[in-house]
Amino acid sequence: MWTTIRRVVGLLMVIIIIVSVVMLMNITAPNPTGRRYSSEIVEVVESTVRERGTDGERILAKDLNTENNNLIGQCICNGTANPAQTSKCTVCSVRIEMTNTTRLPDFITDNYIAEAKNRLDWMSRYGDQREQITDYAAAAIQLGVPLWVFVRVNTIVDEGMYDIVRSTGGDIVHYFAIEGYQDPVNIIALVALIVAIGVVLFIVWREFRETRHMTDIYRDVPDVPENDEDLPSRHSVPLPRFEEDETYRMYEITERKLGDAEAFMERVNGKVHISVDVEDPDSDDQ
Numbered sequence: 382m383w384t385t386i387r388r389v390v391g392l393l394m395v396i397i398i399i400v401s402v403v404m405l406m407n408i409t410a411p412n413p414t415g416r417r418y419s420s421e422i423v424e425v426v427e428s429t430v431r432e433r434g435t436d437g438e439r440i441l442a443k444d445l446n447t448e449n450n451n452l453i454g455q456c457i458c459n460g461t462a463n464p465a466q467t468s469k470c471t472v473c474s475v476r477i478e479m480t481n482t483t484r485l486p487d488f489i490t491d492n493y494i495a496e497a498k499n500r501l502d503w504m505s506r507y508g509d510q511r512e513q514i515t516d517y518a519a520a521a522i523q524l525g526v527p528l529w530v531f532v533r534v535n536t537i538v539d540e541g542m543y544d545i546v547r548s549t550g551g552d553i554v555h556y557f558a559i560e561g562y563q564d565p566v567n568i569i570a571l572v573a574l575i576v577a578i579g580v581v582l583f584i585v586w587r588e589f590r591e592t593r594h595m596t597d598i599y600r601d602v603p604d605v606p607e608n609d610e611d612l613p614s615r616h617s618v619p620l621p622r623f624e625e626d627e628t629y630r631m632y633e634i635t636e637r638k639l640g641d642a643e644a645f646m647e648r649v650n651g652k653v654h655i656s657v658d659v660e661d662p663d664s665d666d667q
Contacts, residue, residue, distance in 0.1 A: 384591070391584040394577040401574035404566055412554050413493050413529055414444040418564055423499050423533065423557040430500075437499030437557055438487050441531055445495065450488050457484040457520040475523050479516045486517055494521045498532045499557055505541030518545050527551030534562050 403409060410417045421440045424433060442449045454471035456464060462482045464470040469485050488495035494517055505511045514530065521528040527550040532538060534555045546553050558564075 384588075387584050387587060391581055394580045394584075397573055397577040398581070401570040401577065404570035405574070407564075407567075410554075412531075412552070412556075413495060414441075414531075414556070416444055416556070417566060418534060418558045418562070419531075419556055420444050421558075422560055422562075425499075425501075425533070425559055433499045434497070437497035437531070440557065441487065441495065441497040445488060447488055447490060447495075450486055453489075454485070455489040457486065457516060458482070475520045477516065477519045477523055479519070480512070481516065484513065484516050484520070486520075491526070493526050493529055493551065494524070495529045495531065497557075498530055498536065500533070500536060502537040503530075503532055503542055503553075504537070504539045505545075506539075511541070511545070514542065514545050518549050521549040521551070529554060531556040533557040533559060535559060 407416050407418065409415065419440050420443060423440060424436050428436065438449055438451070451469075454464075454469055455474040456462070456467070456470035456472065457479075458464070458470070458473035458476045459479050459482055460476055462470075462473060462476070464473055464483075467483055470483050473483075474489050486494050487497050496514070496517060503510060514528075518528050528546050529551040530542075530546050530553045532553060532555055534557060536555060538553055543553055
């Protein structure tokens, strides 16, 4: 029973080890990058606002494995926009009703629209930011793709921005790692991995110990002579301890009784004398 329990626990620990390793690889997040946090740390101190924005776009392009839209020029346009009249746009990917003539998201693909926001806060009270993301959301809905906005791990975002982005089926991802950031999932996965490995090693040690003990028991049992199936072999299953004790006790009792019987017979043979007189039938005739 305990062996079965140990093996079931061991199997669960192996599964935990696999899951922990996968989580530590940072490849299972439900967003277009597949990551919980960025592959590089963003600059947040010794840089300008423009440099921080460019750094975030560069890292996101790497993690998305997609070219930055600044190099492609796929714009969101209003009804009257002419891409040829702008230096940024080469094509209108979608036309929507908006106050701006064109918008240029950081990334437009067949599967999503993505935007990098390497900033400390991103709030709906900032009119320009709210209008921009509202236009992006309208374009995403018309294209039938989700909108994803990637912000820093410590960026403050209000519910208004979440509502706008989530209306497209996408989400806001606290993504860009900063100096000193520790992912809580990594911490949990690492602790689980260490514990699971320890449990597996303990179970393997117990299995090895019991196997070696049983091997020693089988080694003490003589081999079966050829063509003799009645004698035990080293492959025989040893009796449980209580059965061995009971068998030995019966053997001692039987041996003692046989000894008593033999002693009694010796006393009888030494003390009893049988005398038989034989009469001669011819003696009366004389």
